[in-house]
Amino acid sequence: MVCQTRSNLTERIKEISANSLEDMKTILPIFFVAVFVSTLLELYVPEEIIFTLLGKNLLLAIPLATVAGIILPIPRYATYPIAYALFDKGAGVGVIFSLISGEVILGSLERDVMEFKFFGWKSYVLRLGLCTAFVIMGGFLIEILA
Amino acid sequence: MIDILNITIGRFLRSLPILLLAIIVARVLNSYLSRGLVENLRKRRLRETLSVVALAGLVTPGPLACYLPLLRVLRKTGFPLSLIVAFITAQTLVGPMRLFLEVAYFGAWFYAYRVVISFIIAISIGAIYHLLERRISF
Numbered sequence A: 001m002v003c004q005t006r007s008n009l010t011e012r013i014k015e016i017s018a019n020s021l022e023d024m025k026t027i028l029p030i031f032f033v034a035v036f037v038s039t040l041l042e043l044y045v046p047e048e049i050i051f052t053l054l055g056k057n058l059l060l061a062i063p064l065a066t067v068a069g070i071i072l073p074i075p076r077y078a079t080y081p082i083a084y085a086l087f088d089k090g091a092g093v094g095v096i097f098s099l100i101s102g103e104v105i106l107g108s109l110e111r112d113v114m115e116f117k118f119f120g121w122k123s124y125v126l127r128l129g130l131c132t133a134f135v136i137m138g139g140f141l142i143e144i145l146a
Numbered sequence B: 001m002i003d004i005l006n007i008t009i010g011r012f013l014r015s016l017p018i019l020l021l022a023i024i025v026a027r028v029l030n031s032y033l034s035r036g037l038v039e040n041l042r043k044r045r046l047r048e049t050l051s052v053v054a055l056a057g058l059v060t061p062g063p064l065a066c067y068l069p070l071l072r073v074l075r076k077t078g079f080p081l082s083l084i085v086a087f088i089t090a091q092t093l094v095g096p097m098r099l100f101l102e103v104a105y106f107g108a109w110f111y112a113y114r115v116v117i118s119f120i121i122a123i124s125i126g127a128i129y130h131l132l133e134r135r136i137s138f
Helices: A002-044 A047-054 A058-071 A079-088 A093-105 A109-119 A121-145 B002-032 B036-043 B046-059 B068-076 B081-093 B096-106 B108-133
Strands: none
Touching: A002 A079, A002 B002, A058 A093, A058 A121, A079 A093, A079 B096, A093 A121, A093 B081, A093 B096, A093 B108, A109 A121, A109 B068, A109 B081, A121 B081, A121 B108, B002 B096, B046 B081, B046 B108, B068 B081, B081 B108, B096 B108
């Protein structure tokens, strides 16, 4: 009994290690590129542009950040360094919320294809539309609350 | 260019421990999370389950693609689409792995706000689907 439990635990640890390594192989290079992009943003993008696009006019900035999060090919977790660079440049918290939340609305290709196939195009399109609208509203809400 | 690379490597190395911890914790949680939790929700009432499902989505780690086959089976056995969509929405918007990165970058308050707002978003979208399910055939 003890042997079986130990064997199960060993198996599980092996599985967790293998999966974690697999994740690291995918995420770490992407994360490095994201940090590089954020450094470039910080050093080369003038603050005026950030303020114009994502700063003063929240009515424009929050929807813009949501759409940017959705359409820009920013990989999973790589949004954070970029969002932080924008935050550091003075972008509002609602804009950061919208960018981070917008990034996950469209997921990986395999996830989107599976969702589309399993639950139908109507459900997929409606969920994307509703998510976009609610993330924009959430951006305004967090701007008021924070 | 060398300066930019130096800054990038420095920042990358500072974030690395948090990122590695996040990846491992997410995988540990993923390994121990019972899939029976989702199946048990079928037995409860829709109004009650919407918030439970959204909550389950918020704490479920790992990529959504891992759970989609299970959700498909639940859908085929009569699980309402509104609950599935609430789970998908909550799971994609927030995840335990994001906790480490968001707290490190923007502070705990930002993560707390995002969790609460994402929870509300998931419930709202689930509720809209519940209303539409009666009128539209998905």
